[in-house]
Amino acid sequence: MKVNLNRPIVLCWRRLLLAIVAAFCLVFGAAARAQELNAGVPDPKIASALQDVSADHIRANIEKLVGFRTRLTLSAQDPASIAEGKGIGAAREWIKSEFERYSKDCGGCLEVKTDSFTEAPADRIPQPTQITNVYAVLKGTDPERAKQIVLVTGHYDSRNSDTLDAAGVAPGANDDGSGTAVSLECARVLSKLKFPATIIFLTVAGEEQGLNGSKHFAQMAKQEGWNIAAVLNNDIVGGDKNPQQDASVVRVFSEGVPVAATEAQLKQIRGLGGESDSISREVARYVSEVSRTYSTDVKPLLIFRLDRYLRGGDHYSFNQQGYAAVRFTEYREDFNHQHQNVRTENGIEYGDLPKFVNFDYVAGVARLNAATLASLASAPLAPQNVRVLTKELINDSTLTWQASAGAAGYEVLWRATSSPNWEHAQDARDTTRITLPQSKDNVIFAVRAYDKEGHRSLPAVPLPER
Ligand SMILES: [Zn+2]
Numbered sequence: 001m002k003v004n005l006n007r008p009i010v011l012c013w014r015r016l017l018l019a020i021v022a023a024f025c026l027v028f029g030a031a032a033r034a035q036e037l038n039a040g041v042p043d044p045k046i047a048s049a050l051q052d053v054s055a056d057h058i059r060a061n062i063e064k065l066v067g068f069r070t071r072l073t074l075s076a077q078d079p080a081s082i083a084e085g086k087g088i089g090a091a092r093e094w095i096k097s098e099f100e101r102y103s104k105d106c107g108g109c110l111e112v113k114t115d116s117f118t119e120a121p122a123d124r125i126p127q128p129t130q131i132t133n134v135y136a137v138l139k140g141t142d143p144e145r146a147k148q149i150v151l152v153t154g155h156y157d158s159r160n161s162d163t164l165d166a167a168g169v170a171p172g173a174n175d176d177g178s179g180t181a182v183s184l185e186c187a188r189v190l191s192k193l194k195f196p197a198t199i200i201f202l203t204v205a206g207e208e209q210g211l212n213g214s215k216h217f218a219q220m221a222k223q224e225g226w227n228i229a230a231v232l233n234n235d236i237v238g239g240d241k242n243p244q245q246d247a248s249v250v251r252v253f254s255e256g257v258p259v260a261a262t263e264a265q266l267k268q269i270r271g272l273g274g275e276s277d278s279i280s281r282e283v284a285r286y287v288s289e290v291s292r293t294y295s296t297d298v299k300p301l302l303i304f305r306l307d308r309y310l311r312g313g314d315h316y317s318f319n320q321q322g323y324a325a326v327r328f329t330e331y332r333e334d335f336n337h338q339h340q341n342v343r344t345e346n347g348i349e350y351g352d353l354p355k356f357v358n359f360d361y362v363a364g365v366a367r368l369n370a371a372t373l374a375s376l377a378s379a380p381l382a383p384q385n386v387r388v389l390t391k392e393l394i395n396d397s398t399l400t401w402q403a404s405a406g407a408a409g410y411e412v413l414w415r416a417t418s419s420p421n422w423e424h425a426q427d428a429r430d431t432t433r434i435t436l437p438q439s440k441d442n443v444i445f446a447v448r449a450y451d452k453e454g455h456r457s458l459p460a461v462p463l464p465e466r
Contacts, residue, residue, distance in 0.1 A: 037413070037422045039289035039375050040454040045193055046374040050294060052189040053370060055363040061098070061184055062177040062238075062362070063354055065091060070170040071158040073206045073213075074129060088205060091156055092132050095203050098184055099136040106191045110136040110201075117216050124163050124209040133213045135202040136187050140377065142196035144405045150376045151200040152186050152232045152369050153214070153314055154179025155207035158352070161341045163208055168341065173354040174238030175338045176207065178362050179328075182234040185366045186373060195377035196406060197229075207235070207314055208339075214314035222321040229458060230283045230376055231325035232369050233315035236338070239330050239361025246331040247361045249299050250368065253315070253327040254284035255306040260322040268463070273417055276304065277444060277461045279324035280315075285421055286458055287326070287372050294371045298364030301331065302420065308333075324458075328365060379455040380406035383432075383447045387465040388440050397440040399447060399462055400433045407449035412436065413459050414443040422446070422459070 065071065068091045075081075077089025084090070096112060103110035115133040119125050134156075140146030158172025159165075171177075180203050187201035206212030214233075221228055239247050257269060258278045269275060287300045307313055307327060318325035334356065342351030383401040399412060409430045415423040428434045428447070438445075446459035 037289055037425055038292040039286060040293060040450060040456040042293055043374070043378060043453060043455065046371060046378070047294060049189045049193055049374065050367045050371055052192070053185055053363050053367045055359040057188065058181045058185055058362045058366065059354075059359040061181040062173050062357060062359070064094065065156065065177040065180060066171040066173050066354055068094075070160075070166070070168065071156055071172055072166055072170055073131060073157045073209045074125070074164065074166040076166070077130065088157060092134055092205070095134045095156060095180070095184070099134065099187060099201070102188045102191050103136065109191050110138055110187065112136050115217050115220060119206065119212050122210065125212070126164065131206040131213050131216065133202060133204045133217050135200055138187070138191055138195070138199040138201070140196050140198040141194050142406065145196040145381060146198050147227050148197040148381055149200055149226055149228045150197065150230045150373050151202055151228055152183050152234065152373055153202040153204060154181070154183045154234045155205065155213065155314060156180045156203045157205040157208055157213075159208040159339055160351075161339060171342065171352050171354070173352050173357050174240060175236045175352055176234070178236065178238035178357060178365075179234035181362060182237060182366045182369055185363070186370045190370055190374060193374065195374065197377040197379075199373050199377050204314055211312065211314055211317050214317035215320075218317040218321040218323065221323070228318070228323045229382070230286075230372075231315060231318045231323055232328065232372060233313055233318075233325060234328045234365065234369065235313045236329045236333060237362055237365040238356070239358035239365075240332070240334045240337055240356050241358055242332060242334045244332045245358075247358055247364075248297070249301040249331050250365050251303050251329050251331060252284050252287055252300040253303045253305060253307050253329065254278065254280040255319050256281065256304060258322070259316070259319050272464070273444070274461065276420070279458075280319060280326055282446070282458055282461070283324045284326050286376070287368065288421065289456070290372045290375050291368055293375070294367075296364065296368045296371060298361065298368055300368065304420070328369070330361070375455060376458065378451070378453070379457040380404050380449040380451050382457040382460045383407075383410060383449050384460070386447045386460045386462040388445060388462040390440070390464040390466050395439045396435055396437050397445065398433065398435045399445060400465075401447050401460070401462075403432055404449045404457070406451055407457075408452045409450055411448050411450060411456070413446045413448060414438060417442070417444055
């Protein structure tokens with residue numbers, strides 16, 4: 001009897017306990033999920049293209065680049081040197097022929113082009129020098145969305161200890177044979193697919209002389225009104241085999257306050273607390289989300305600064321023209337293996353040789369790049385004219401935006417002002433206006449678009465509208 005009487009109480013306690021556990025899971029489970037926002041569901045076509053990225057191809061390409069002896073921008077580019085396969089001219093012709101070969105394999109899907117100009121004498125350019133960027137365009141299939149471009153780049157020039165030594169050996173396996181190989185490999189695997197938006201696979205020269213190639217290219221893009229949504233610059237992604245290396249991560253650098261911001265924009269950034277929401281930083285966050293979507297082997301480690309101390313890179317040329325651009329660089333650089341004459345001194349080996357490069361790692365970085373390019377090129381355009389209404393003092397938040405080409409719906413993202421990454425996503429379906437109970441004073445909002453297959457656009461942070 002006693003037992004029977006007690007049973008309902010025991011059951012009741014059990015139920016209560018279960019309810020508490022369930023509530024705990026719901027609250028903290030949801031919070032945990034919110035911490036791991038990703039860029040939609042994996043697209044099987046993209047996933048299969050990533051499988052196609054090959055460490056062997058990358059090794060062959062880096063060894064080929066090293067075989068040109070030097071790729072210093074000031075090195076030979078006369079017909080005889082090109083025929084002999086020595087100097088930057090021969091490297092340029094080979095890169096062009098590789099892009100053309102990939103294009104042949106996809107029925108001429110790539111437009112292979114050069115951007116060539118003569119640079120006037122400057123600090124690291126003793127005489128007028130021809131500089132040539134080589135690139136391949138995979139044009140988008142959708143007339144409206146093809147105007148949006150995503151771009152991957154690496155610099156194919158190299159240097160040794162002396163930035164003016166046009167004849168000495170400068171293998172440049174890691175700096176930046178690795179980045180050049182990433183651009184080439186992305187072109188090879190992604191040219192087998194079709195995307196609504198346009199992808200450009202770029203390799204530039206003149207980086208070591210003063211970012212000359214990328215500066216010229218970015219200026220040309222700006223002058224011609226190209227709508228480049230994201231630039232992925234890969235420079236030193238060889239995963240140098242030093243004992244402190246971490247081959248599971250690649251650093252992704254992004255500027256905070258944009259170098260191209262006007263005085264009025266700087267004032268607005270200060271007022272709104274927008275220091276960590278440049279378009280470049282949104283691209284960096286997107287790389288993280290893509291990495292989670294496709295469970296990439298190499299994970300991005302976001303570094304919230306433009307570049308490393310004392311160093312610069314081609315992404316900056318694009319930032320200067322107002323474009324979103326980030327830099328990928330291995331976790332731990334070995335400075336004995338960069339910008340050094342090949343030699344052994346006191347038992348230390350100097351020089352940027354292929355034997356220090358981890359080709360599997362470069363392949364991992366190439367997959368992360370290819371996944372990001374393919375996701376962005378598949379996604380609808382980011383919502384335009386995103387606004388948060390600030391007409392009156394109220395605690396909820398109303399956001400509005402313009403419909404974007406290719407969108408099936410929209411998501412509102414937000415995060416605490418002190419949080420580095422987007423934490424929450426709320427489906428807004430196919431509306432272009434939503435009111436949320438969160439106070440705009442306490443969080444940072446953004447809106448992104450998605451298509452029927454679940455591809456996500458870059459997020460757009462609202463401007464206030466009074
Ligand atoms: Zn470099």
